[in-house]
Amino acid sequence: MSEQTTGTTQADAAxxxxxxxxxxxxxxxxxxxxxxxxxxxxxxxxxxxxxxxxVAAAMGPLVVTSPVSARPDRAQARVRGDGGEHLLTVRIDPSGRIDDVAMTAEQAAPASWAELDDDLAALPGRVSFAAAEITPQDCRIVHGRGPDTLRPIGSGFKLYVLGALGLAVAEGRASWNERLAIREDAKSLPASGILLGRPAGDRLTLAEYADAMMSVSDNTATDHLIRRLGREAVSRQFELFGHQRPAVNAPLLTTRAFFQLKYVPAYAHRYRSAPAPERATVIEEMERLPLPDTSQPWTEPRDIDRIEWFASPADICRALCGLLRLDQPEIGRALSHTEGGLNLDVSRFPTVWSKPGSEPGVLTLNHLARAADGRALATSLMVSDPDTALDLATVVARGQAVTRAAFHLLTRQP
Structure with missing residues (x-):
């Protein structure tokens, strides 16, 4: 291979x-x-x-028509193929090898929020949405569809874990370079998680746990951070970030307890039947159990309105605002490992944060983008159905298109 595998210069990604x-x-x-x-x-x-x-066969031959940008770790160009004009983005890792590819069709931006509303209405299930501009004073909702409606958010709750970590660093109670040992009793599903297979005793920095939690939504990393920070500190972050009803997430579920309750109906029944003051005890008992048997597929919605984490699109926009105000490079790095499939034009949106969340019947796509004029913009799309599993690939693709359109419309706002 060429020398590009041994370093990262602007030419490497291009x-x-x-x-x-x-x-x-x-x-x-x-x-x-x-x-x-x-x-x-x-x-x-x-x-x-x-x-x-x-995937390469499906993409087909491409001709580069014009470069858009070339950064040390990412290059973007307009390409032409059998399917027409597209925007292609290639990202490389520190060794110079490709670690992400995104390609989206070049389409005209929507003419109005009314057109975007039509796209939202065409999504399945229950849909809530918010598009906002973040100012030094607040998070101003520019357009929404049920923006204050609470919905299950899946891994979107990890924004609050990251916020609690950032606050602990700001207050001197933690350090991004602090090393934390992996514990067997804090490991979580799924088996594809980066840290699940790491041996107990391995020590990673809190920054590495945060990167894993946000970049690939690693649940083992998430639960280790919750243990390190304390359940109450993470719960308090919902209030600090302006969540309209922080009590709906108390007692805070760890992902390990979440999977116990989802995979074992008897545990879920016990949790639902327990008086509110006793649910924390049930959660702690769930965390002490061995990880559940996952041989029986879990493909249909299970208690998504009772056993989950909850927020509204407006809540998520405020959380993204709170993370931005913490002004810590490690937070931005953790949230910008991937753009969540948006593939926005870098010349118009030089910075993009992403944190999706999902389980059967639940999808949420949450983003913050910094526009070329310096404005910070945020969107949150929530789709859920308590009875029928979503066609996730289709809904994600359509949700990404709606989100991409919303950012273009936000840049037109005065």
Whole structure:
């Protein structure tokens, strides 16, 4: 392989984008070439060489028509293929290998919020949405559909865990460089989690736990941070970030307890039947149990309105505002590992944060973007159905399109 695997310069990401566009024309790409060009974790997540080549075949040959940007770790260009004009983004890791690819069709921005409302109305299930501008004083909702309606948010609650960590650092109660040992009794599902397979006793910095929690929504990382910070500190963060009803998330579920309650109906019944003051005890008992048997697929909604974490789109916008005001580089890094599929034009939106959340019947897409004029903008889309599982791939794609459109409309606001 070329020298681009040993460092990251501005040319590296651009060169990798050029390689990918050219390689698509001769797919399938040889396995040794893929292993040299693509980061192992991203290749595995793509389904290995066979999975990557299946996606490559679907993308088809591409011709780069115009570069958009080239950063040390990311390049973006407009490309043309059989499907028309697209925006292609390639990100590389510190070794110079590709660790993320995004491609979205170039489409005209919506003319109005009314057009966006039509797209929201076409989504399945219950839908709430907020688009906001973050000012030094507040988080101003510019447009919404039930923006104050509480919904289950899945891993969106990790924004509050990250906030509690940032506050602890700001107050001197923690440090991003502090090392924390992995504990067997704080591990959580799913099996694909980065830290689940790490041996107990391995020590990672709190910044590394935060990166894992946000970049791949690692639940083991999340529960370790909750233990380190304290359940009450994380619960208090809902109030500090302006959540309209913080009590709905008390007592705070860890993800380990969450999975016990979802996989074992008897545990869920016990939790639902317990008086509110006793639910904390039930949660603590769930956390002490071995991880549940996952051999029986969990594909349909289970108690999404009773056993979950809850917020409204406006609450999430305020949480993103709170994280921005903490003004800590580690927070921005943790939230910007991925753009959540938005693939916004970097020249218009140089910074994008993302934190989605999902379980069967639940999807939430939460983003903050810094526009080229310096304004901070936020969106939160929540879709849920207590009875029927969402077609997640379809709803995610349509939700990303709505969110992308909302950011373009927000930039038109005075």
């Amino acid at each position: 060169e990798q984008l050029g390689w990918l566009a050219a390689a698509l024309a001769r797919a399938p790409i040889a396995e040794d070439e893929l292993c040299a060009r693509v980061a192992p974790a991203f290749l595995d997540a793509s389904g290995g060489p066979a999975g990557f080549n299946a």
